[in-house]
Amino acid sequence: MDFLELVNFYIIPGLVIGSIYALGAVGITLVFAILRYAHLAHGDLATLGAFLALAVVTGFGISPLAALPIAILGTAAVAVGIDKVFYEHLRERPKIVTVMASLGIALMVRAVVQVIWGVDSESYVKGIVRPDVYFGLRIRDREIYTVIAMIALVGVLQVFLTQSKWGKAMRAMSDNPNLALLSGIDNKKVVMLTWIIAGGLCAAAGVFLGINTELKSMMGWNMLLPMFAAAILGGVGRVEGAVLGGLIVGVAEELSVLVLPSEYKAATAFAILLFMLLVRPTGLLRGKVL
Amino acid sequence: MTTLLSLQAVTGGYGDANILHAVSMTVSDREIVVIVGPNGAGKSTAMKAVFGLLNVRGGSIRFDGDDITGWVPNKIVQRGICYVPQVDNIFREMTIHENLEMGAFLRKGDLSAAFDRVYTLFPDLKERRKTPAGSLSGGQRQMVAMGRALMLDPKLLLLDEPTAGLSPKYMEQIFQICRDVRGTGVAILLVEQHAKQALEFADRGYVLAAGQNRHEGTGANLLADREVAEMFLGG
Amino acid sequence: MELYGLLNYALFMGVFIGIYALLALGLNIQWGFAGLFNAGIAGFFAVGAYTSAILTSAAAEGRIGGFELPVIVGWFGAMGAAALIAWPIGKICLRFRSDYLAIATIGIAEIIRLVIKSEAELTNSARGITGLPRPFGDLDYMASQAAYLGIVLVVLAIAYVLVERQFNAPWGRMMRAIRDNEDAARAMGKNIEYRRLEAFIFGAALMGLGGALFAHFNRSITPEAIDPMVATFLVWIMLILGGSGNNRGAILGAAVVWIIWSVSEIATDQLPHEYAVKAKYIRLFLIGLLLQLVLRFRPEGILPEPLRGDLRHTKEGNRS
Ligand SMILES: Nc1ncnc2c1ncn2[C@@H]1O[C@H](COP(=O)(O)OP(=O)(O)O)[C@@H](O)[C@H]1O
Ligand SMILES: [Mg+2]
Numbered sequence: 001m002d003f004l005e006l007v008n009f010y011i012i013p014g015l016v017i018g019s020i021y022a023l024g025a026v027g028i029t030l031v032f033a034i035l036r037y038a039h040l041a042h043g044d045l046a047t048l049g050a051f052l053a054l055a056v057v058t059g060f061g062i063s064p065l066a067a068l069p070i071a072i073l074g075t076a077a078v079a080v081g082i083d084k085v086f087y088e089h090l091r092e093r094p095k096i097v098t099v100m101a102s103l104g105i106a107l108m109v110r111a112v113v114q115v116i117w118g119v120d121s122e123s124y125v126k127g128i129v130r131p132d133v134y135f136g137l138r139i140r141d142r143e144i145y146t147v148i149a150m151i152a153l154v155g156v157l158q159v160f161l162t163q164s165k166w167g168k169a170m171r172a173m174s175d176n177p178n179l180a181l182l183s184g185i186d187n188k189k190v191v192m193l194t195w196i197i198a199g200g201l202c203a204a205a206g207v208f209l210g211i212n213t214e215l216k217s218m219m220g221w222n223m224l225l226p227m228f229a230a231a232i233l234g235g236v237g238r239v240e241g242a243v244l245g246g247l248i249v250g251v252a253e254e255l256s257v258l259v260l261p262s263e264y265k266a267a268t269a270f271a272i273l274l275f276m277l278l279v280r281p282t283g284l285l286r287g288k289v290l
Numbered sequence: 291m292t293t294l295l296s297l298q299a300v301t302g303g304y305g306d307a308n309i310l311h312a313v314s315m316t317v318s319d320r321e322i323v324v325i326v327g328p329n330g331a332g333k334s335t336a337m338k339a340v341f342g343l344l345n346v347r348g349g350s351i352r353f354d355g356d357d358i359t360g361w362v363p364n365k366i367v368q369r370g371i372c373y374v375p376q377v378d379n380i381f382r383e384m385t386i387h388e389n390l391e392m393g394a395f396l397r398k399g400d401l402s403a404a405f406d407r408v409y410t411l412f413p414d415l416k417e418r419r420k421t422p423a424g425s426l427s428g429g430q431r432q433m434v435a436m437g438r439a440l441m442l443d444p445k446l447l448l449l450d451e452p453t454a455g456l457s458p459k460y461m462e463q464i465f466q467i468c469r470d471v472r473g474t475g476v477a478i479l480l481v482e483q484h485a486k487q488a489l490e491f492a493d494r495g496y497v498l499a500a501g502q503n504r505h506e507g508t509g510a511n512l513l514a515d516r517e518v519a520e521m522f523l524g525g
Numbered sequence: 526m527e528l529y530g531l532l533n534y535a536l537f538m539g540v541f542i543g544i545y546a547l548l549a550l551g552l553n554i555q556w557g558f559a560g561l562f563n564a565g566i567a568g569f570f571a572v573g574a575y576t577s578a579i580l581t582s583a584a585a586e587g588r589i590g591g592f593e594l595p596v597i598v599g600w601f602g603a604m605g606a607a608a609l610i611a612w613p614i615g616k617i618c619l620r621f622r623s624d625y626l627a628i629a630t631i632g633i634a635e636i637i638r639l640v641i642k643s644e645a646e647l648t649n650s651a652r653g654i655t656g657l658p659r660p661f662g663d664l665d666y667m668a669s670q671a672a673y674l675g676i677v678l679v680v681l682a683i684a685y686v687l688v689e690r691q692f693n694a695p696w697g698r699m700m701r702a703i704r705d706n707e708d709a710a711r712a713m714g715k716n717i718e719y720r721r722l723e724a725f726i727f728g729a730a731l732m733g734l735g736g737a738l739f740a741h742f743n744r745s746i747t748p749e750a751i752d753p754m755v756a757t758f759l760v761w762i763m764l765i766l767g768g769s770g771n772n773r774g775a776i777l778g779a780a781v782v783w784i785i786w787s788v789s790e791i792a793t794d795q796l797p798h799e800y801a802v803k804a805k806y807i808r809l810f811l812i813g814l815l816l817q818l819v820l821r822f823r824p825e826g827i828l829p830e831p832l833r834g835d836l837r838h839t840k841e842g843n844r845s
Contacts, residue, residue, distance in 0.1 A: 038624035040564070040631070086817050093824070096562055096623045100761065101820055103564060103627075107758055108813035114806040165395070168384070172392045175381040182341070182375070183438065184367040184396040221754075225635060228628045263643040270632035277617050277625060290622045 018250020027198030033237030047220030049203025079199025235287025301348035382424030393438030551731030567753035568634030573603035573733025607733025653747025768826030
């Protein structure tokens with residue numbers, strides 16, 4: 001196999017799926033760091049986002065990219081709502097209780113998708129898209145959009161977190177929650193902001209997964225493990241780590257096919273997760289260990 | 291001098307058990323008051339009581355004309371008390387400047403005057419404002435912590451063992467900063483392990499043991515008290 | 526005829542409740558007593574089912590196994606295999622907060638599912654393993670069903686007695702001390718990781734046994750025999766509703782939830798096909814909602830954890 005082949009058939013698809021994982025992993029890492037629990041409904045929120053976009057695409061006949069902002073807003077609103085109705089009153093209880101609640105939410109969100117949209121595969125646009133060739137690299141437009149959108153969204157988030165008052169408040173809450181409260185930072189607003197961001201990014205992950213593959217009711221749940229592996233690989237609480245982790249997990253999954261039967265692609269993320277917990281639980285960029 | 295803070299027979303604790311038993315103390319305007327006592331005496335707990343972090347079951351806490359018993363920390367901050375906890379009192383992953391900014395979170399509008407004030411008190415911090423606070427030395431961290439608390443321009447500053455683990459040189463520097471801070475019109479209530487040095491530098495002091503008042507008086511009087519010296523100052 | 530059908534259904538239900546009760550007991554060891562979050566119950570269940578199937582079935586072309594060992598050997602094998610899978614996972618994850626274990630168990634259940642689907646030499650892939658022996662399987666239908674229910678109940682009773690005894694023994698006291706105040710227990714020099722590992726492994730072994738009982742009842746096991754997510758979640762709601770930390774609560778929860786679940790299935794199956802399919806998901810939604818309601822309004826469950834003297838009323842507040 002020559003180098004171009006390696007890039008075309010493994011690296012590029014890996015970076016694309018990795019960008020999608022990254023979008024989800026950033027939300028997971030923020031929730032993990034600020035709210036301090038593993039949110040198991042994250043994947044299914046991505047599914048919901050993807051199907052919300054499908055509704056807009058079929059309803060108004062616009063492209064999935066144009067539907068993306070609506071899906072982001074809708075999913076962010078759902079995420080905030082779920083927090084208010086189901087998670088908020090568990091805040092004083094041990095965090096693991098909320099982890100359990102989120103497993104139930106995962107099931108509920110998925111059930112809603114299955115009732116409304118059924119369990120068959122759907123897609124935004126019919127037909128096969130052939131890749132264009134640039135200097136021997138085979139790339140589809142949608143793959144370019146995916147990577148660029150990920151970079152843009154995470155870039156905006158980084159600017160928000162490092163430059164704005166409320167972004168800094170989120171970092172402060174992640175850094176030292178007690179001191180943040182003593183400084184008068186409004187915990188409730190920070191939590192809400194976290195869910196808006198995490199929910200929005202979930203939707204983006206779901207929509208781009210739908211654009212690049214297809215929409216299924218299990219699509220998000222199947223992404224949960226790679227997304228968590230990415231967040232932990234990068235270091236919990238590290239946004240840039242989640243991106244790095246996502247890309248590594250994506251590429252590693254594609255490359256795994258070279259040494260493992262392709263059925264076990266999904267095992268790659270699991271192996272990475274256990275490996276990191278074993279040798280470096282703080283992740284590549286020294287995140288938190290809860 | 292008018293009384294700024296007063297605790298009247300405060301009784302309370304974290305869970306059901308009481309840690310403080312009818313503790314009383316006062317701090318006046320522009321006064322430096324120190325609380326000393328053995329480990330586990332309830333010194334930190336007394337501070338937390340002021341800051342609304344304790345279940346207060348008896349007595350009352352008044353500040354600047356208001357009964358603040360049972361207020362949430364958020365409201366107390368706004369009312370003019372800032373608190374530097376004994377441990378974990380900085381945002382490690384944020385820069386010095388961001389730490390200060392978080393201290394002024396409740397303040398609307400232009401912060402430059404507040405930054406100037408704090409950077410004047412702590413010139414070292416200004417030079418390193420872009421440095422993550424977690425990478426600083428112990429003494430500098432304590433300055434960041436105090437700086438953060440001063441950003442809101444409080445009337446009263448609560449400091450819990452600001453010199454713990456610091457070298458004598460830094461200890462002297464922290465005490466000097468306390469005097470400077472008082473010079474800007476802020477009263478200070480602090481807990482100290484270095485009882486002797488603290489009593490020398492404070493206006494007044496309280497000796498707490500087993501959650502109760504034991505002695506009180508001016509620093510000089512307490513230092514001269516034979517019993518205090520034997521029991522709490524190591525002879 | 527009516528009566529016969531009803532009786533048959535009751536026996537069926539009894540067997541399933543017994544098997545789920547075993548799973549709930551296993552989860553109670555992990556969650557109720559050690560505070561460990563296992564989101565991969567179905568994985569350990571499947572490992573048990575397949576292990577026993579491989580050990581006890583007749584030889585077949587192109588597949589390892591067919592050892593035709595006695596059923597009881599299969600069942601112990603099932604427990605051993607599930608424990609063996611739990612061991613490395615626990616070893617790696619139990620140093621951290623239970624969130625990490627939750628994620629890792631989701632992962633291991635997924636891997637187990639992949640192995641079952643892809644490794645034909647081991648599991649015969651999609652067709653599964655059939656023709657498993659069933660104790661008293663030679664009796665006529667009703668008698669055989671009843672006999673199997675008897676076996677399940679005996680196994681459940683033994684498990685219950687053993688687990689209950691452990692809980693009241695110093696071991697159980699230590700587990701609760703660790704769960705309720707990890708720092709204090711650590712300060713007293715308890716080997717927390719090791720104790721947790723024990724609890725995780727014991728619990729997994731019971732889940733494996735549940736899987737084996739299930740396989741032999743059906744005389745077969747296939748990848749489609751259970752929906753992993755639904756099964757895992759049902760066991761969780763059984764334990765939480767019944768009362769985590771209470772073994773009788775776990776069994777009661779299994780009965781209540783399984784009756785609700787299977788009776789509602791019968792009810793919705795009467796609907797026209799189009800709605801019947803949707804109804805399944807609506808039931809899933811409602812069972813998820815039930816968990817949220819229990820967590821909010823009755824977190825201690827129907828039968829709260831008994832006060833064993835060493836328990837403080839602030840139990841939950843100290844768990845982290
Ligand atoms: N967060 C807490 N929860 C329960 N008990 C506490 C807590 N913090 C301190 N205590 C208890 O309160 C008592 C007084 O502690 P503290 O006020 O920290 O003492 P000091 O600061 O004088 O050394 C001690 O017995 C300590 O164990
Ligand atoms: Mg103290």
